[in-house]
Amino acid sequence: MMNQGQIQGSTGSTPTSSSTKKQTEQNKAVDMSFTIEERGKPNTLDYRVFFRNTEGKHVSPFHDIPIYADEAQNIFHAVVEVPRWTNAKMEIATKDPLNPLKQDIKKGTLRYVANVFPHKGYIWNYGAIPQTWEDPGHKDADTGCCGDNDPIDICDIGYKVCSRGEVIKVKVLGTLALIDEGETDWKVIVINMEDPEANNFNNIDDVRRLKPGYLEATFEWFKKYKVPDGKPENQFAFNGEFKDRDFALKTVKETHEFWKSLISKKTNAGELNCTNTCVTDSPFCCSTTDAKAVVDAACVFGPEDPIPSAVDKWFYV
Amino acid sequence: MMNQGQIQGSTGSTPTSSSTKKQTEQNKAVDMSFTIEERGKPNTLDYRVFFRNTEGKHVSPFHDIPIYADEAQNIFHAVVEVPRWTNAKMEIATKDPLNPLKQDIKKGTLRYVANVFPHKGYIWNYGAIPQTWEDPGHKDADTGCCGDNDPIDICDIGYKVCSRGEVIKVKVLGTLALIDEGETDWKVIVINMEDPEANNFNNIDDVRRLKPGYLEATFEWFKKYKVPDGKPENQFAFNGEFKDRDFALKTVKETHEFWKSLISKKTNAGELNCTNTCVTDSPFCCSTTDAKAVVDAACVFGPEDPIPSAVDKWFYV
Numbered sequence: 001m002m003n004q005g006q007i008q009g010s011t012g013s014t015p016t017s018s019s020t021k022k023q024t025e026q027n028k029a030v031d032m033s034f035t036i037e038e039r040g041k042p043n044t045l046d047y048r049v050f051f052r053n054t055e056g057k058h059v060s061p062f063h064d065i066p067i068y069a070d071e072a073q074n075i076f077h078a079v080v081e082v083p084r085w086t087n088a089k090m091e092i093a094t095k096d097p098l099n100p101l102k103q104d105i106k107k108g109t110l111r112y113v114a115n116v117f118p119h120k121g122y123i124w125n126y127g128a129i130p131q132t133w134e135d136p137g138h139k140d141a142d143t144g145c146c147g148d149n150d151p152i153d154i155c156d157i158g159y160k161v162c163s164r165g166e167v168i169k170v171k172v173l174g175t176l177a178l179i180d181e182g183e184t185d186w187k188v189i190v191i192n193m194e195d196p197e198a199n200n201f202n203n204i205d206d207v208r209r210l211k212p213g214y215l216e217a218t219f220e221w222f223k224k225y226k227v228p229d230g231k232p233e234n235q236f237a238f239n240g241e242f243k244d245r246d247f248a249l250k251t252v253k254e255t256h257e258f259w260k261s262l263i264s265k266k267t268n269a270g271e272l273n274c275t276n277t278c279v280t281d282s283p284f285c286c287s288t289t290d291a292k293a294v295v296d297a298a299c300v301f302g303p304e305d306p307i308p309s310a311v312d313k314w315f316y317v
Numbered sequence: 318m319m320n321q322g323q324i325q326g327s328t329g330s331t332p333t334s335s336s337t338k339k340q341t342e343q344n345k346a347v348d349m350s351f352t353i354e355e356r357g358k359p360n361t362l363d364y365r366v367f368f369r370n371t372e373g374k375h376v377s378p379f380h381d382i383p384i385y386a387d388e389a390q391n392i393f394h395a396v397v398e399v400p401r402w403t404n405a406k407m408e409i410a411t412k413d414p415l416n417p418l419k420q421d422i423k424k425g426t427l428r429y430v431a432n433v434f435p436h437k438g439y440i441w442n443y444g445a446i447p448q449t450w451e452d453p454g455h456k457d458a459d460t461g462c463c464g465d466n467d468p469i470d471i472c473d474i475g476y477k478v479c480s481r482g483e484v485i486k487v488k489v490l491g492t493l494a495l496i497d498e499g500e501t502d503w504k505v506i507v508i509n510m511e512d513p514e515a516n517n518f519n520n521i522d523d524v525r526r527l528k529p530g531y532l533e534a535t536f537e538w539f540k541k542y543k544v545p546d547g548k549p550e551n552q553f554a555f556n557g558e559f560k561d562r563d564f565a566l567k568t569v570k571e572t573h574e575f576w577k578s579l580i581s582k583k584t585n586a587g588e589l590n591c592t593n594t595c596v597t598d599s600p601f602c603c604s605t606t607d608a609k610a611v612v613d614a615a616c617v618f619g620p621e622d623p624i625p626s627a628v629d630k631w632f633y634v
Binding site for chain 2: 084085117118119120123159160161210211212213214217309312313314316
């Protein structure tokens with residue numbers, strides 16, 4: 001069975017290990033940093049954000065960035081796709097080799113999420129936890145719906161506005177279960193460990209108490225964000241209630257197990273691209289040279305196009 | 318007595334004129350455009366935004382830009398000091414020659430207005446109407462308080478995010494009377510005439526109906542925006558109620574009369590700098606050469622410094 005220990009730069013994850021040495025390794029935090037390599041011109045169809053690790057090796061943000069920054073402490077990595085207060089719907093391209101960030105496209109044009117009053121763009125740093133997968137073949141026992149075929153989404157409530165493609169270390173606080181067109185789409189509420197107040201946030205009730213209105217705004221945001229595009233309000237499991245830290249941790253860990261089956265080809269990947277460079281025992285692991293060729297084939301980086309002014313409209317729904 | 322007719326590029330403003338020709342001139346819209354000339358590096362103490370008219374002549378945004386774009390239609394000019402969703406408290410430097418935009422300074426450091434949840438920066442394009450002055454020597458009959466010594470402030474609710482220093486044409490919809498440290502500080506609600514929906518907005522109730530929540534948010538914003546800086550909540554006249562279009566028009570026109578007395582030296586200017594280049598019969602009118610010398614003496618324009626990340630904090634008050 002796949003585990004973290006087999007992934008470069010990661011820590012052991014066998015929970016039943018009895019060796020003291022192994023135990024020590026298990027508790028050691030992963031101090032990794034990643035850099036981005038942009039291709040194409042921002043705000044065009046060709047724009048991509050690829051990732052490299054500290055060795056300069058190209059990595060997939062979906063498969064190669066370790067889920068855990070510190071497994072013993074339940075500190076996870078998260079990849080920031082959409083910085084707070086921005087609108088461009090950037091996401092990990094799960095079907096493309098090396099899974100760069102890419103802007104979602106609707107009807108041939110770049111997708112920018114509408115501003116729903118009183119909110120400006122996304123109200124958190126929005127992103128995903130690597131090495132997780134919401135299996136569309138698995139019906140969730142709680143929600144009664146299958147997964148949406150993506151890594152699990154996060155909303156980082158820390159005060160720092162992250163940059164696109166930034167890989168941060170986060171603490172899990174709770175989760176909201178969005179039901180998007182019949183699929184379970186977990187939105188895990190996390191806080192960046194770098195936040196000076198991170199110590200005060202350990203569970204969903206801390207958010208309710210210390211950031212009054214933020215959970216309600218989060219619920220409203222997800223409920224209404226597609227209405228300006230002519231879609232109905234989104235639905236939620238659990239009557240829209242946020243589940244707590246333990247529930248969220250269980251969910252994240254479960255999606256990590258689904259990912260393990262995916263990357264080891266125990267589950268059929270379908271359209272997903274599982275090419276990776278660090279999961280050494282995965283049948284999808286490719287050479288550094290092959291990975292470089294993927295990035296080199298992408299458009300050359302250039303100055304950004306302006307964001308269309310229509311994106312600045314505020315909608316009152 | 319000073320009037321609009323004496324100001325270059327402006328229309329006549331003598332309301333009792335009986336000549337047909339004069340009447341025609343009075344009703345003609347002013348189609349002026351202005352450009353900005355930035356000096357110093359943005360986000361530093363030296364940064365300034367000067368203004369030029371279509372002839373390339375340096376002008377004061379306080380004194381030289383005509384109050385009216387179309388007097389007969391009650392269309393006003395407004396100078397955008399703070400674009401929507403930004404935080405830098407830029408303002409017309411009333412005490413400096415030619416009154417460039419300049420960032421307010423508190424305790425030696427640049428002032429950025431805090432984000433009060435759920436809002437991000439200013440929630441309108443915020444600015445001022447030229448050729449108006451809230452006379453500190455005049456006690457307002459309605460509010461019982463004197464003016465704050467500044468041009469009258471506007472909140473543009475149009476959907477376009479304007480640029481810093483942009484001069485727009487606006488329609489007056491209503492007003493809120495903030496009482497700031499015992500001074501009357503009118504916040505006039507306007508809409509950019511360029512907004513595709515401007516025709517639908519003619520009075521304060523149209524805002525209430527078509528942009529639900531925006532007036533309430535405006536009130537809350539002004540009430541709380543200084544709280545993160547350790548100040549008490551702001552107070553309002555009229556129990557915080559918005560006054561309608563006619564009331565607001567009366568207020569704006571009254572402040573224009575105060576400005577006329579100021580610029581013609583009938584009222585003592587105190588620390589205000591009334592240097593101008595277009596109010597030809599003003600004792601403060603200076604030559605183009607003198608105006609150019611003022612701008613040339615300012616720091617050379619350079620690339621912007623980053624905005625401190627602390628400005629990104631969200632406050633829950």
